[in-house]
Amino acid sequence: MIQTQGITKSFGNLQVLKGIDLTINKSEIVAIVGPSGAGKTTLLQIIGTLDTPDNGQLFINGTETGKLSEKELASFRNKNIGFVFQFHQLLPEFTALENVMIPALIAQEKAANAEKKAKEILDFMKLSDRMTHKPAELSGGEKQRVAVARALINNPSVILADEPSGSLDTKNKEELHSLFFELRDQMHQTFVIVTHDEQLAANTDRVIHIKDGVVLQ
Ligand SMILES: Nc1ncnc2c1ncn2[C@@H]1O[C@H](COP(=O)(O)OP(=O)(O)O)[C@@H](O)[C@H]1O
Numbered sequence: 001m002i003q004t005q006g007i008t009k010s011f012g013n014l015q016v017l018k019g020i021d022l023t024i025n026k027s028e029i030v031a032i033v034g035p036s037g038a039g040k041t042t043l044l045q046i047i048g049t050l051d052t053p054d055n056g057q058l059f060i061n062g063t064e065t066g067k068l069s070e071k072e073l074a075s076f077r078n079k080n081i082g083f084v085f086q087f088h089q090l091l092p093e094f095t096a097l098e099n100v101m102i103p104a105l106i107a108q109e110k111a112a113n114a115e116k117k118a119k120e121i122l123d124f125m126k127l128s129d130r131m132t133h134k135p136a137e138l139s140g141g142e143k144q145r146v147a148v149a150r151a152l153i154n155n156p157s158v159i160l161a162d163e164p165s166g167s168l169d170t171k172n173k174e175e176l177h178s179l180f181f182e183l184r185d186q187m188h189q190t191f192v193i194v195t196h197d198e199q200l201a202a203n204t205d206r207v208i209h210i211k212d213g214v215v216l217q
């Protein structure tokens, strides 16, 4: 489903990724772990097409993303990739419901459809009674679940998460992790999750260790 071949990336003189070959299958939760500065975020940004590699190829659902124009890539990303960051990055002036709807509206979906879908997802996450709240009125755990709902709304091929529970307390962390596994089991959702959480990593389908810009075997 996702395949990278020989991905390299440097910032100035610093070579951060030194040839990354990965395959990620549908319905799989893959954890990426490794020391700080190992290149995990850089790799996730490249898989998410937010950054481009110096060399190598990325295939998502058979599309070689490096062959797309800027405009095609923006549309491809909107439809195929959901993002969850360490800090929710919800838009503060919009309600939870509106935040979840935004990627669907960008994908030109009718507002009524986007609203219906957003409500279904928030309902699945037991956030129905929080829909009209703005981010500042939600707990940290609720904000992250809204961010997951937003990542899900366009039915992405994959959700990429960069330390998604890094700022949560134990209870909210466990709830968020359970949600990932529910979404895999019930909706066949694929996840690539960068994490320092050993318990989460141990429960995923596969752990990829990155150190000094290479995948450890
Ligand atoms: N935009 C950038 N410009 C310069 N250096 C960067 C940039 N992004 C990351 N780096 C450097 O690349 C290395 C890997 O960073 P990163 O991918 O964020 O690591 P990780 O997420 O594993 O902690 C670090 O040394 C970091 O300082």
Ligand SMILES: [Mg+2]
Pocket: 040, 041, 042
């Ligand atoms: Mg990082």
